[in-house]
Amino acid sequence: MGRRNQKWRIQRLVGEELREEVANLGELVTIIVPTYKKFEFLEETVNSIIMQDYPRIEVIIADDGSENFDKKFIENLFSKSGKNIVNLEIIHHEKNIGTVRNLNNAIKKSNGNYFIGLAADDMYYDNQTVSKIIRFFKETKAYVVTSKRAVFEGDKRNVREVLPSSEDEIYLYKNPEILFRRLCIGNFISGACTFYSRKCFEKYGLFDESYVLLEDYPYYLRLTRIGVKIDYLRLTTILYRWGGISTSGKHNKLLLSDFKTSIVKEVFPFLSKEDPLYPFVNDILLSYDWHSANGMFEKFKVIKNNHVAFLKKLFRKIKRNLNKNSDEKLRKKFRDYLKYIIEEPENITGVGGKDIW
Secondary structure, three states, X not given: OOHHHXXXXXXHXXXXXXXXHHHHHOOOEEEEEEEOOOOOOHHHHHHHHHOOOOOOEEEEEEEOOOOOOOHHHHHHHOOOOOOOEEEEEEEXXXXXXXXXXXXXXXXXXXXXXXXXXXXXXXXXXXXXXXXXXXXXXXXXXXXXXXXXXXXXXXXXXXXXXXXXXXXXXXXXXXXXXXXXXXXXXOOOXXXXXXXXXXXXXXXXXXXXOOOOOOOHHHHHHHHHHOOOOEEEEEXXXXXXXXXXXXXXXXXXXXXXXXXXXHHHHHOHHHOOOOOOHHHHHHHHHHHOOOOOHHHOOOOOOOOOOHHHHHHHHHHHHHHHOOOOOOOXXXXXXXXXXXXXXXXXXXXXXXXXXXXXX
């Protein structure tokens, strides 16, 4: 069976057929749920774990120094779990150690061959989500699998959007080199719906603990840069609650610092200064010094490079018109320009190529 046909076959497996195939796999899956201070949605999260039809699940609740941590409350949430929850580990750090160290610590204490993480305020899309993900891992022999998330606000039926967008997901079918270049200008692969095999951590190491809150983006950059493929399961796996640390719109200095470090450490050393991507990434880095991550494209410092300056103007206009009445011609022009920078940098004016405008 061809690789592409294998990827799509998982979408056709439903009900008893899927359960029988997954039961034959029998490998232990670890679900890590990191928590910190906010527990009001944890019951919904736990219920979505308990309802999974996958036969062998280990759950690790990893609390990062919450003053209001209540172990008995968590144990009670799992009191109605079935036989498929074969192990429950509850970890509580007395002091906050940061998201990255908290996750690494949980991974070190885990026993599963696959890690299907779940944020403490999110839910799995349905009761077969874990089974479908594991089946996809087995068919593709993937190290890392990413998927879709349905972003909701308030009621889970109130879905704002499903991500990644069609404009971004095309890069998940490109080779790792192209995906790395796309990731250099921003991360669109959500850690909330990205999963790992144990062999990935054994071969390439755990998350980089020089970061505090940002575990996923630096890891994607490192993996794709060295040629590791991030496989794409084109299914919605996570109901993602709007209002977390990355979507609240609030300025978080630690998170911005991690983003800056990721560019300095994982991008700049591997881009030539002659690369048309370089000045663009440099301007993104400058913007982190004084602007929030969510609004960093709205204002930029003036630089001399003409094609980057033009691109900045496009970003500003596009950000103001991200609605149904957007200028589609402008958006297409922007996408084409971005495609050249990422995939065909030799065709950008000033690098010996043609003027695409």
